[in-house]
Amino acid sequence: MRMTSMVAGLAVAGVCVAGPALAVDATQVTRKFSASNENLAPGLDVGVGFGGYTGKLGNETGVGGLFNITANAQPWEYIGLEFGYEGQNIPIDDARxxxxxxxxxxNGSGLAKLGPFIDNKWHPFVGAGFGLSFLHASQGSRPIYGNDWQVEWPLAAGIEYRMGHLSAGVRGTYRLVGGEDLTTIPGTTDEAKGSLFNGNLTVGGRF
Structure with a gap:
């Protein structure tokens, strides 16, 4: 009985000592993952990168450079929104x-992003959205290639670093593509289909 009472007393004492420590740790964790007013401010990013198509469409095209400009909003601490334009020049690598x-x-796209702010500096995120592209094939590729509207569902992952009102980041975006009617698979009448993968660097500001 005496041993049981002693163990119970030590357990109660341990809880009393550990309780404030856990509370401090919880507070520190909350602060570590909280966002400042600067992080929640809307902003504008510009970016450059490269990428290209996958699948059968990727077999007939190459890797091309891109640039984009994006407006950002952070209506909630862990959820952000962005809307922007992306232009990309994709070379044709086709024997025909x-x-x-x-x-x-x-391309014009909208994206919802999910991710925490860490130490008010780092912002890792994943995102998903919807976009629409107009593909304009150069005159010398006709009639093998034609102009086309293309629906896209972008899936993105990346990380941003905040320096006060300034930011810099890197991301990769995999776009599921629908409605391809750009060209056919060589030797067939089947449409060449594929997804789109791009990587880019961004810099911008939050106001």
């Missing part, structure tokens, strides 16, 4: 077409 031809991709 003379060299030097390309596809100019004009």
């Amino acid at each position: 077409v003379l060299g030097g031809n390309h596809i100019w991709r004009n």
Whole structure:
């Protein structure tokens, strides 16, 4: 009985000592993952990168450079929104077409991002959204390639670093593509289909 009472007393004492310590740790964790007013402010990013199509469509095209400009909003601490334009020049690497031809991709997309702010500096995130692209094939690729509207569902992952009102980041975006009617698989009448994978660096500001 005496041993049981002693153990119970030590347990109660341990809880009393550990309770404030756990509370401090919880407070520190909350502060570590909280966002400042600067992080929640809307902003504007510009970016550059490269990428290209996958699948059968990727077999006939190459890797091309891109640029984008994006407006950002952070209506909730862990959920952000962005809307922007992306332009990309994708070279055509197809034996049916003379060299030097390309596809100019004009895209407008919206993306919802989910991720915490860490130490008010780091912002890792994942995102999903919807976009629409107009693909303009160069004149020298006709009639093998044609202009086309393309629906896209972007899935993104990346990380941003905040320096006060300034930010810099890196991300990769995999876009599921629908409605391809750009070209056919060589030797067939089947449409060449594929997804789109791009990577880019961004810099911007929060106001």
